[in-house]
Amino acid sequence: MxxxxxxxxxxxxxxxxxxxxxxxxxxxxxxxxxxxxxxxxxxxxxxxxxxxxxxxxxxxxxxxxxxxxxxxxxxxxxxxxxxxGLKLGARLDGHMVQGHVDQIGTCTSVKTQNGSWVYSFKYDASLGNLTIEKGSVTVNGVSLTVVNSKDGGFSVAIIPYTYEHTNFNRFEAGTVVNLEFDVIGKYVARLHNAR
Missing domain, CATH: 2.40.30.20 (Elongation Factor Tu (Ef-tu); domain 3)
Known part of the structure; x- marks a missing residue:
């Protein structure tokens, strides 16, 4: 974990x-x-x-x-x-990440916004994964908050610290990334689809 x-x-x-x-x-x-x-x-x-x-x-x-x-x-x-790995008893500063990638995605754009960056990604929605506005998603292992959710795509906003201390500063349109969708969201979606 x-x-x-x-x-x-x-x-x-x-x-x-x-x-x-x-x-x-x-x-x-x-x-x-x-x-x-x-x-x-x-x-x-x-x-x-x-x-x-x-x-x-x-x-x-x-x-x-x-x-x-x-x-x-x-x-x-x-x-x-x-x-x-997460140390039991430590603060959980991001969100619960399993380290089990659900699928790859592709960066579609990188936009600079006066001190931050907005990255957009697309993925194959037919695999059953989804994001929700203000929900959690993991991109290349980085815990992030979704700022724009749509079918088969989403955006995230990156602060300067994240930009400088992760490989996000090397992303460009076409960069292939690993995506892990929120584990709780995956269970809720599975239960909903089972109905």
């Missing part, structure tokens, strides 16, 4: 394909604090640490993960939003 509050921007140092799996080595200031078998969110994808060095660590993404996320388009040198 995560909060969607990014702790560090990791740098992809190595990508090794093995059968259908992809091993990702990430350089991060978090590396000295990690341990083998620990869960870390990478652009919103929960992956398990399998190897450590002084300033980097390695995780593995399997075919299922690569098919449903943007991890398969990462290149060496790319930045990745990182967050360690």
């Amino acid at each position: 995560f909060t969607g509050i990014i702790e560090d921007l990791g740098i992809v140092k190595n990508l090794v394909k093995e059968n259908d799996n992809l091993h990702l080595t990430i350089q991060s200031v978090l590396a000295p604090e990690l341990k083998i078998d620990q869960s870390v969110s990478h652009n919103g994808v929960c992956l398990t640490v399998i190897a450590l060095t002084e300033n980097s660590y390695t995780v593995t993404a399997i075919k299922e993960t690569l098919d449903k996320t943007n991890l398969n388009v990462l290149e060496i040198g790319a930045t990745v939003n990182l967050e360690r």
Whole structure:
């Protein structure tokens, strides 16, 4: 379980394909604090640490993960939003994030608004996911509030701190992102559709 509050921007140092799996080595200031078998969110994808060095660590993404996320388009040198698992008893500053990406989406526009940014995204609504105005959504692991919800799309507003401390500052129209929709909203939608 995560909060969607990014702790560090990791740098992809190595990508090794093995059968259908992809091993990702990430350089991060978090590396000295990690341990083998620990869960870390990478652009919103929960992956398990399998190897450590002084300033980097390695995780593995399997075919299922690569098919449903943007991890398969990462290149060496790319930045990745990182967050360690939620610590019980700590404040929940974002919202409840599972680290299980529902689907990918595409950035359709980035607009500067005198000290903030508005990002718009589209996604395949036929997969049953939805957003609501002022509801929560996770984009590349970042907990955000929806400011404009429509069928198959939404917008979010980004403050300067988020812009500077996440990979949002590299987004442009056409950037593929990982989306995790609000878990409570998903259960409500499922119950409603079952009627």
